[in-house]
Amino acid sequence: xxxxxxxxxxxxxxxxxxxxxxxxxxxxxxxxxxxxxxxxxxxxxxxxxxxxxxxxxxxxxxxxxxxxxxxxxxxxxxxxxxxxxxxxxxxxxxxxxxxxxxxxxxxxxxxxxxxxxxx
Amino acid sequence: xxxxxxxxxxxxxxxxxxxxxxxxxxxxxxxxxxxxxxxxxxxxxxxxxxxxxxxxxxxxxxxxxxxxxxxxxxxxxxxxxxxxxxxxxxxxxxxxxxxxxxxxxxxxxx
Numbered sequence: 001x002x003x004x005x006x007x008x009x010x011x012x013x014x015x016x017x018x019x020x021x022x023x024x025x026x027x028x029x030x031x032x033x034x035x036x037x038x039x040x041x042x043x044x045x046x047x048x049x050x051x052x053x054x055x056x057x058x059x060x061x062x063x064x065x066x067x068x069x070x071x072x073x074x075x076x077x078x079x080x081x082x083x084x085x086x087x088x089x090x091x092x093x094x095x096x097x098x099x100x101x102x103x104x105x106x107x108x109x110x111x112x113x114x115x116x117x118x119x
Numbered sequence: 120x121x122x123x124x125x126x127x128x129x130x131x132x133x134x135x136x137x138x139x140x141x142x143x144x145x146x147x148x149x150x151x152x153x154x155x156x157x158x159x160x161x162x163x164x165x166x167x168x169x170x171x172x173x174x175x176x177x178x179x180x181x182x183x184x185x186x187x188x189x190x191x192x193x194x195x196x197x198x199x200x201x202x203x204x205x206x207x208x209x210x211x212x213x214x215x216x217x218x219x220x221x222x223x224x225x226x227x228x229x
Contacts, residue, residue, distance in 0.1 A: 037220075044208060044220060044223040045159075045210070045220040047210070047217065047220060050216060061120060095164060100170070103212065104155065104170070104212040105167060105171070105210065106165075106210075109165055
């Protein structure tokens with residue numbers, strides 16, 4: 001059974017940093033692109049970033065470029081999102097998701113972790 | 120990277136059909152046959168329902184179908200059931216390994 005379990009969310013002040021983790025099991029993690037998708041409270045879904053199987057390619061939505069960094073450790077079956085210079089508008093539930101080879105859909109999702117940016 | 124446009128809500132009685140539209144541009148929906156749809160119940164993670172415009176993952180009922188014409192994609196739910204009441208989001212590949220989601224549609228079963 002595919003499982004994706006996010007952790008690392010919490011309350012952080014504006015300008016602060018946070019590192020999210022996603023532990024994967026039940027599939028060959030190293031064979032999949034992986035992504036982060038977020039959802040602000042009461043709002044819609046927003047793709048945030050994705051990373052190629054070997055970590056050699058990374059892509060970001062414009063609003064997080066230069067502030068967020070996606071990474072992975074295939075030996076630990078884990079995906080990460082380092083978030084710096086956090087803003088109030090980054091407040092959201094962050095989901096990790098396994099991603100198709102064409103990066104055109106997200107087939108399995110974690111339960112999400114809530115990040116709240118507030119003073 | 121503007122969100123795709125979906126109706127805020129649609130509704131139907133059990134057994135009826137409802138269709139949700141998803142309008143983008145030639146840079147996303149119209150440019151690729153890479154539209155997917157997700158169902159999200161309150162407090163839950165999204166679930167993939169349709170990918171590559173009209174393909175259904177294993178386990179998704181055939182009541183769910185997808186199509187596309189030009190810059191607009193559509194999700195149709197036939198034989199509406201109570202458990203179909205949820206939020207639905209479309210998503211399109213937008214080139215350069217990026218994706219854009221729709222604004223979301225609340226489906227209500229009357």
